[in-house]
Amino acid sequence: MAPGPLYIGFDLSTQQLKGLVVSSDLKVEYEAKFDFDAHSHGFDIKKGVMTNEAEHEVFAPVAMWLQALDSVLKTLKDQGLDFGRIRGISGAGQQHGSVYWSKDAEKLLQSLRSEKSLEEQLADAFSHPYSPNWQDASTQKECDEFDAYLGGPEELAHVTGSKAHHRFTGPQILRFHRKYPEQYKKTSRISLVSSFLASLFLGRIAPFDISDVCGMNLWNITAGSWDDRLLKLCAGQFGVDDLKQKLGDVPEDGGLHLGKIHEYFVERYSFNPDCIIMPSTGDNPSTILALPLNPSDAMVSLGTSTTFLMSTPMYKPDSATHFFNHPTTPGLHMFMLCYKNGGLAREQVRDAINKQVGGNTAGKNPWANFDKAALETPAMGQKSASDTMKMGLFFPRPEIIPNLPSGQWRFNYNPQDKSLEETTSGWDIPLDEARAIVESQFLSLRLRSRGLTTAPAEGLPPQPKRVYLVGGGSKNTAIAKIAGEILGGHDGVYKLDVGENACALGAAYKAVWAIERQPGQTFEDLIGKRWREEEFVEKIADGYQPDVFKKYGVAVGGFERMEQQILQQEGRK
Numbered sequence: 001m002a003p004g005p006l007y008i009g010f011d012l013s014t015q016q017l018k019g020l021v022v023s024s025d026l027k028v029e030y031e032a033k034f035d036f037d038a039h040s041h042g043f044d045i046k047k048g049v050m051t052n053e054a055e056h057e058v059f060a061p062v063a064m065w066l067q068a069l070d071s072v073l074k075t076l077k078d079q080g081l082d083f084g085r086i087r088g089i090s091g092a093g094q095q096h097g098s099v100y101w102s103k104d105a106e107k108l109l110q111s112l113r114s115e116k117s118l119e120e121q122l123a124d125a126f127s128h129p130y131s132p133n134w135q136d137a138s139t140q141k142e143c144d145e146f147d148a149y150l151g152g153p154e155e156l157a158h159v160t161g162s163k164a165h166h167r168f169t170g171p172q173i174l175r176f177h178r179k180y181p182e183q184y185k186k187t188s189r190i191s192l193v194s195s196f197l198a199s200l201f202l203g204r205i206a207p208f209d210i211s212d213v214c215g216m217n218l219w220n221i222t223a224g225s226w227d228d229r230l231l232k233l234c235a236g237q238f239g240v241d242d243l244k245q246k247l248g249d250v251p252e253d254g255g256l257h258l259g260k261i262h263e264y265f266v267e268r269y270s271f272n273p274d275c276i277i278m279p280s281t282g283d284n285p286s287t288i289l290a291l292p293l294n295p296s297d298a299m300v301s302l303g304t305s306t307t308f309l310m311s312t313p314m315y316k317p318d319s320a321t322h323f324f325n326h327p328t329t330p331g332l333h334m335f336m337l338c339y340k341n342g343g344l345a346r347e348q349v350r351d352a353i354n355k356q357v358g359g360n361t362a363g364k365n366p367w368a369n370f371d372k373a374a375l376e377t378p379a380m381g382q383k384s385a386s387d388t389m390k391m392g393l394f395f396p397r398p399e400i401i402p403n404l405p406s407g408q409w410r411f412n413y414n415p416q417d418k419s420l421e422e423t424t425s426g427w428d429i430p431l432d433e434a435r436a437i438v439e440s441q442f443l444s445l446r447l448r449s450r451g452l453t454t455a456p457a458e459g460l461p462p463q464p465k466r467v468y469l470v471g472g473g474s475k476n477t478a479i480a481k482i483a484g485e486i487l488g489g490h491d492g493v494y495k496l497d498v499g500e501n502a503c504a505l506g507a508a509y510k511a512v513w514a515i516e517r518q519p520g521q522t523f524e525d526l527i528g529k530r531w532r533e534e535e536f537v538e539k540i541a542d543g544y545q546p547d548v549f550k551k552y553g554v555a556v557g558g559f560e561r562m563e564q565q566i567l568q569q570e571g572r573k
């Protein structure tokens with residue numbers, strides 16, 4: 001019997017590019033990864049990005065991603081992947097980042113030759129060599145303008161799914177042409193990281209994806225079109241028509257067949273010339289496609305950022321959260337919370353603990369000491385019920401939720417008289433911080449998602465039915481245990497067997513659906529029918545435990561007050 005078709009999903013995230021290959025029955029056949037810090041050459045990056053502290057800029061060199069793509073494809077070839085079997089490709093990109101193509105871009109993309117690398121041939125395809133990164137915080141002025149333009153942040157959130165955020169592409173484009181007017185004039189098209197990836201495979205500029213376009217503060221979600229008022233603000237002196245031309249159209253179907261793969265890939269890697277390219281989406285929308293997610297379930301992605309994701313028929317935008325179009329299914333939305341201080345903030349505490357207790361020698365799990373400290377510390381650092389609760393915020397980078405500058409704040413909260421004191425009295429630093437930072441991150445999720453969760457059974461408090469952990473941190477069972485204690489999760493806390501590769505997996509599943517769907521068949525239906533629960537997910541921690549869930553419910557009250565106090569102290573309220 002001839003071997004069946006295969007599908008590739010890519011994940012172009014902050015710290016790496018991953019490629020993952022699945023068969024029609026959703027089995028993972030190959031995986032490859034290019035870690036930007038470890039494997040790229042010629043770029044002065046740290047954790048995948050460059051920074052200009054003076055202007056709060058964070059950006060990534062686009063050429064590094066070209067290097068990464070050729071390298072991942074070569075790795076897959078070396079692993080023995082028969083590219084002739086690949087019928088479809090889809091991808092995912094870190095959200096909001098923009099790529100500025102030069103006037104020569106289309107010509108250079110079309111005329112790619114297989115003897116040379118993408119990096120060598122596309123050096124002149126960009127009017128600006130860098131892509132603003134989602135961690136960038138340089139656009140406060142532009143965000144204020146966006147928030148004010150339609151009458152306030154709530155109104156902007158109502159129209160676009162989110163209030164203005166530093167990283168969102170509209171404010172970024174506005175700042176870009178203010179800072180680099182000449183480069184902007186020389187820009188023929190603007191891509192998101194996701195559509196940039198699809199463009200490479202197509203050999204021409206690909207359109208934006210219907211979900212990822214919601215991360216720009218420019219797309220009117222209910223109208224299903226660009227919002228001309230916001231385009232006018234964003235385009236400034238260069239005018240709406242010019243900006244519309246740079247942005248292009250946005251197809252509604254996330255499974256649309258954009259076209260066949262460019263010859264470059266056929267000749268260099270022996271792809272099947274009939275391989276079809278689908279829109280690439282954002283890394284978070286792609287992550288919710290890694291399983292047939294129920295509206296009652298929640299996903300937490302523990303990557304560089306921490307994100308909390310739900311698939312929901314509701315559209316209830318407000319200025320503290322994000323709503324996006326669902327990447328495959330009209331009528332559904334993705335609800336998201338996004339924190340800048342996720343993995344890297346936890347790593348700082350981990351490193352401080354390793355420095356104090358030692359034992360972080362090569363080959364050992366660098367998280368062992370962190371995990372031990374987190375598990376040995378009682379919930380909220382309360383050794384007895386009469387103790388105060390220890391809580392804090394740990395933000396090495398300026399944070400999105402809540403909107404605070406970088407800093408660390410530690411408090412003791414007395415749940416009896418509800419008093420709150422900023423102090424480190426009674427704290428054993430850094431050991432107590434292992435549990436405190438994880439608790440802080442998950443208490444914030446519980447606080448902000450409570451309006452969307454419902455009771456999973458009669459007599460139970462609202463909570464997700466299941467909590468799925470994905471991303472690099474999902475390997476960590478100490479974090480999983482605390483996640484279950486705080487968020488609940490009636491059925492428990494699960495991780496996908498592909499763990500940190502859920503985003504690339506979701507992209508690969510999208511390609512399977514786009515090629516193999518029957519007319520009108522939804523993503524959930526197709527993937528649901530092929531999904532093998534017992535093989536694909538693993539329960540890694542208990543979810544709802546009444547006593548500790550209640551205790552954290554009390555802590556949420558103190559946590560909310562602590563945030564408000566810090567916001568006031570920092571002049572943010």
Ligand SMILES: Nc1ncnc2c1ncn2[C@@H]1O[C@H](COP(=O)(O)OP(=O)(O)O)[C@@H](O)[C@H]1O
Nearest residue numbers: 013014015016303304343367471472473475476
């Ligand atoms: N065992 C672990 N425990 C906790 N965090 C981990 C562990 N292993 C990896 N990580 C975290 O995973 C992060 C990378 O996650 P990943 O989802 O691959 O990143 P991204 O998609 O943002 O590039 C790292 O910053 C690291 O802190």
Ligand SMILES: O=C(CO)[C@@H](O)[C@H](O)COP(=O)(O)O
Nearest residue numbers: 013014094095134303304305
């Ligand atoms: O800005 C956001 C979402 O709004 C981030 O979640 C980025 O999409 C980057 O994600 P990771 O690299 O952490 O996966």
